[in-house]
Amino acid sequence: MSEQRITRGRSVSALACCMGVGLWLFLSLLGASPVNAQPTEADLEAGEQIYLQRCAHCHGVEGDGVGASTDVVYPKPRDFTSGVYKFRTRHETEEGNWLAADSDIARSIREGLHGSSMPGWETVLSGQQIDQLVHYIKTFADVFEEDTPGLELSFANEIASSPESIARGKEIFETVFECHTCHGTDGRGNGEEALAGLEDDWGYRIWPANLTKPWTYRGGSGRRDIFRNISLGIAGTPMPPFADPDPMAEARETDDPEEKQEIEALARELQEDTWHTVNYVQSLWTYPQEPEVKATLTAKRVDGALPMSPDDAAWQEAPVNYYPLVGQVIQEPRLFASMTVGVELQALHNGEEVAFRLVWDDRTESAPGESEEMETYGDAVALQFSSKPLSGMEKPYFLMGDASYPTDLWYWRNDPGDAVLTRTQGAGTFQADGNAGGLVSQGQFDNGQYRVVIQRALQTEQTDTEVQFPIGAFIPFSVTGWDGSNGEFGGYKRTVMAWYNLYLEPEPSKAPLYLLLVGIGFGLIVEFSALFVTRKNHG
């Protein structure tokens, strides 16, 4: 706060600050943020102190990834004793080690690993403190003493995005690099290999990234970040390198100019192919960054029948709201390792009925009992409303209500695939079966994505015990989801979100038009009476 005040007061220092920040950003973009090569004893000690205060509860006092928080986070904190760092700009060393440069580790600490519990520390720690941490955490692994990081990755021959490049990238994605075997043909992380089960080097189940959601890319979603991950792979995970060792290395060694040229041409082609793939990956993004949550979902008013199919073109008219879904971590048993990131929601009404469209990504189409290792359940989603009409600001508890304020859940599960109405008075009372409740639904699983439409009449006969949808009013709603193969089921193990408001758009009102006329009339009356009075007195 006080810093802000000073810069507001003195624009010169503000300018200097801006330039400083700009310069710093520029330098860090170049990957040139300097880390002292040789730490002193004092650096290591300072690093240890910060580590114990800020990092040990996740990464463990011994750096082995076992701390107080390890049980409640997924993915698991890195075990630094392995010396394996996922995000590097350096090629494999001659010894066959994948070592990160100090600046790579510093960047991960500064920015955090997005979509995981590893926070970015740049707002809390200074650049010097982060450097000291880098030196300290390297002492957990001997490999840093035995070997030095390999050659720097070259980002040359960049190709700007264009429809042609994206088309070429898709071809490479599916036939040359075969990324789809893990990431799926639509990039939702649901390729065959992913479904068959992948493990990381530490023995945990790991899922390929959902490429459509760039804000969950651990190592950043900049073009160079994606290029780096494809070229060098992600160490410790099944994601392989596609340009390692350095394809140019051989060219540097040979004396034969013809051979040299040939290798260089091949290396350039590989770089270009990688840039095409980067362009394709970016074209898969649904949103460039995590969308902001909108407090109100507007159900647009349309004429005629509401669309029943989730892929009906009529849905393009309805505004889309995105809501993050998080694990239910409030009541026992809790869900810490949630897989679902968020849900897209749309609504339409025609004065008689309301229709909702829910879209969310799920790598697995789950069925009860499909896995031998753990109990699995069906995939499901539910819209939650208050069963009773509400007065004032009162609402049911957002986790399935309680005895005095029950909630209506419009519960849809992939088997049998028909939405039912089920009433809850708290999570413990949740029952997956209910009655039809006047709901009509249609849903489908398509290549790592569920799309479901649920419809009902705006009004029912049970006006006091079932949710009603008065037009022009604000109606609290919320969404909850279950990823069956992630062990999610029942009232507790599920993903949740807060209450937000549904607003059913009224018929286009004529009031603004009338008021426009009234306003014009008002202006004219004021003017002419002023004119009249003035003329009378002075004319």
Added chain:
Amino acid sequence: MRLSIHLKSLLTLLVAIFVFSVVVPFVSAPIPGQLYGWYVITTLFVIYLYVSSSEASWEEFISPVRQLLLARTALMKPLRIVVFIVVPLLCGWYFSTWAAGGSAPPGGLRVIHPTPPSSVNFQGKQLVLQDIPVSPIRKDEAHLAEHIENGRIIYYENCFFCHGDALQGKGHFAQGFNPAPADFQASGTIAQLSESYLFWRIAKGGPGLPSESTPWDSAMPIWEDFLTEEEIWQVIAYLYDTTGHEPRVMDHGGGEGGGGH
């Protein structure tokens, strides 16, 4: 130099608007829309009072308007036509947008720090908050550091995924909840509260709030179900120790809370 009365009025209005829309939000919080409108109207009224305070100043103020209305010069005639068209249109536009902006969701009235209950039933034991002006573990000074260290572990096992590693309310689950998890570093949360108030909030969580604080929206868990009495005092000690805030010592009037914007 003498400023013309029009310039004076305009300057006053501009300064007032600057204060309302820049200075006040910077120093405290933005002024809500409706209140803002009233402030501006009040300012206009004061300006009117000033302008009409003497015959001379009123004359000075009104004479250009009169010249426009009478339109005796060649310049004034077209100007009058323009003004006579533009002003009614502006009025119409203002009236109709005012009608269109009529639908805003309810809410925004949540009391963040309600008055606490006088006593808390904790796992079957009755604790009278007034009788606990400071945390009982502070009496055990010899072991305070140990208690704080335990509190730290408790925090990172139970709280950080909502309230964040840096205690700023930015844990990796925070984005799913509304209201957002409290930011303990800020001056508006634990810095204003006593340790027994925190004890109540932590023990009873969101559902323990009175209805003016919208208990149905809060994701704050009921920690009575997970932690012992001592563990809660320990995590409280950790929060104050780490943020550097001083707990308020509860006065016997129970004069805490009620505030919160």
